[in-house]
Amino acid sequence: xxxxxxxxxxxxxxxxxxxxxxxxxxxxxxxxxxxxxxxxxxxxxxxxxxxxxxxxxxxxxxxxxxxxxxxxxxxxxxxxxxxxxxxxxxxxxxx
Amino acid sequence: xxxxxxxxxxxxxxxxxxxxxxxxxxxxxxxxxxxxxxxxxxxxxxxxxxxxxxxxxxxxxxxxxxxxxxxxxxxxxxxxxxxxxxxxxxxxxxx
Numbered sequence: 001x002x003x004x005x006x007x008x009x010x011x012x013x014x015x016x017x018x019x020x021x022x023x024x025x026x027x028x029x030x031x032x033x034x035x036x037x038x039x040x041x042x043x044x045x046x047x048x049x050x051x052x053x054x055x056x057x058x059x060x061x062x063x064x065x066x067x068x069x070x071x072x073x074x075x076x077x078x079x080x081x082x083x084x085x086x087x088x089x090x091x092x093x094x095x
Numbered sequence: 096x097x098x099x100x101x102x103x104x105x106x107x108x109x110x111x112x113x114x115x116x117x118x119x120x121x122x123x124x125x126x127x128x129x130x131x132x133x134x135x136x137x138x139x140x141x142x143x144x145x146x147x148x149x150x151x152x153x154x155x156x157x158x159x160x161x162x163x164x165x166x167x168x169x170x171x172x173x174x175x176x177x178x179x180x181x182x183x184x185x186x187x188x189x190x
Contacts, residue, residue: 008190009113016107088186095103095180 008085014060015092019043020053024062027076028093035066035075103180109155110187114138115148119157122171123188130161130170 015021022043030036043050054074057063062081066073081089110116117138125131138145149169152158157176161168176184 008187009111009116011190012107012111012116012187016104016111018104021104021107085186085190087182088190091180091183091186092103092107095106095183 008088010060011062011081011085011088014056014062017053017056019045019050020057021092023050023053023057023074024076024089025093027063027074028078028089033075034078035073038072038074041074103183105155106157106176106180106183109151109157112148112151114140114145115152116187118145118148118152118169119171119184120188122158122169123173123184128170129173130168133167133169136169 015024023041026041027034027036030040038050038054041050041054043053045053054063054065058065058074061077063074064077066075076089078089110119118136121136122129122131125135133145133149136145136149138148140148149158149160153160153169156172158169159172161170171184173184
């Protein structure tokens with residue numbers, strides 16, 4: 001894990017962007033293992049911009065990334081976030 | 096009221112600053128009528144910077160301001176925020 005104890009300002013900054021919020025919502029809503037491959041995430045921006053946003057989310061400790069061959073999978077660090085900032089993620093996903 | 100229905104991105108952007116978060120916490124923790132005069136808010140920035148932050152919070156619909164003579168009073172728009180984004184303010188104040 002890159003960030004073990006993200007602070008609230010970092011997390012709020014990372015969440016306060018419409019594209020990143022959309023990524024978080026898609027990750028929160030996905031079935032199965034709770035992860036999506038980068039290709040499955042649908043956002044109205046270029047691949048390189050999406051990549052930048054994914055990096056920002058991971059850097060803030062909101063998501064974790066896993067590589068499998070040439071594919072990258074992303075999941076929400078929900079347990080960590082819920083423990084550190086109870087209620088925040090739910091509030092943001094609903095908002 | 097300046098903003099009747101603030102959107103979540105605007106609210107998150109306004110909250111994602113350490114000084115603004117501190118102002119929100121002081122307002123959340125204050126007794127009585129739930130409002131503080133601008134002079135009662137203690138933040139480690141100049142008066143003009145504090146003023147800028149207060150304006151950002153009001154603009155995002157997080158606070159409401161009231162003038163009484165030459166003094167300005169600020170309060171959290173807690174009911175509005177709790178209704179629009181349940182749990183968000185509590186999560187951020189605790190965080």
